[in-house]
Amino acid sequence: VTTRAANQERSYVMVKPDGVQRGLVGKIISRFERKGFYLKGLKMFNCPEDIAKEHYKDLSSKPFFPDLVEYICSGPVICMIWEGKGVVKSARKLIGATNPLESEPGTIRGDFAVEVGRNVIHGSDSDENGEREIGIWFSSGEGTAEWTPHMEPWL
Numbered sequence: 001v002t003t004r005a006a007n008q009e010r011s012y013v014m015v016k017p018d019g020v021q022r023g024l025v026g027k028i029i030s031r032f033e034r035k036g037f038y039l040k041g042l043k044m045f046n047c048p049e050d051i052a053k054e055h056y057k058d059l060s061s062k063p064f065f066p067d068l069v070e071y072i073c074s075g076p077v078i079c080m081i082w083e084g085k086g087v088v089k090s091a092r093k094l095i096g097a098t099n100p101l102e103s104e105p106g107t108i109r110g111d112f113a114v115e116v117g118r119n120v121i122h123g124s125d126s127d128e129n130g131e132r133e134i135g136i137w138f139s140s141g142e143g144t145a146e147w148t149p150h151m152e153p154w155l
């Protein structure tokens with residue numbers, strides 16, 4: 001297991017098919033950029049069933065699992081790697097609670113969604129899952145490029 005520096009923490013974030021079809025991709029990317037995270041991977045992808053099942057394997061016994069897999073494979077998704085200090089937990093805050101009716105206004109789901117089965121976006125729930133999911137969705141080198149943000153020292 002590779003240990004990453006604190007400011008190189010990574011989260012796998014994905015705009016789900018409803019978010020793509022509703023034209024929310026730019027608004028979502030904008031929220032992560034304005035917070036101060038760095039986009040380190042990006043691709044549009046038609047998800048095959050086996051990848052959706054692997055990604056959500058912890059939910060495979062849930063009654064909604066077949067509908068969830070069908071939803072994620074119903075149209076293109078936007079796969080992203082976001083990097084930065086505390087990004088995993090912070091992304092979950094930017095995204096909001098799983099059920100959009102419980103998500104606070106100002107969060108992505110709170111502002112843009114109503115149905116739990118159409119909740120626009122995914123974000124990793126732990127560092128370990130972030131790295132696991134990046135490995136599932138991005139093959140080596142694909143959709144990524146090495147770059148270092150230009151950081152001015154604080155005044």
Ligand code: RTP
Nearest residue numbers: 064068097098116117118119121122123124125
């Ligand atoms: P995600 O993994 O997509 O970021 O969502 P999450 O952690 O907030 O929620 P999780 O419990 O992991 O559920 C994964 C996704 O399954 C769908 N879901 N449907 N019909 C239902 O009752 C139900 N419950 C969950 C949602 O799309 C949720 O994001």
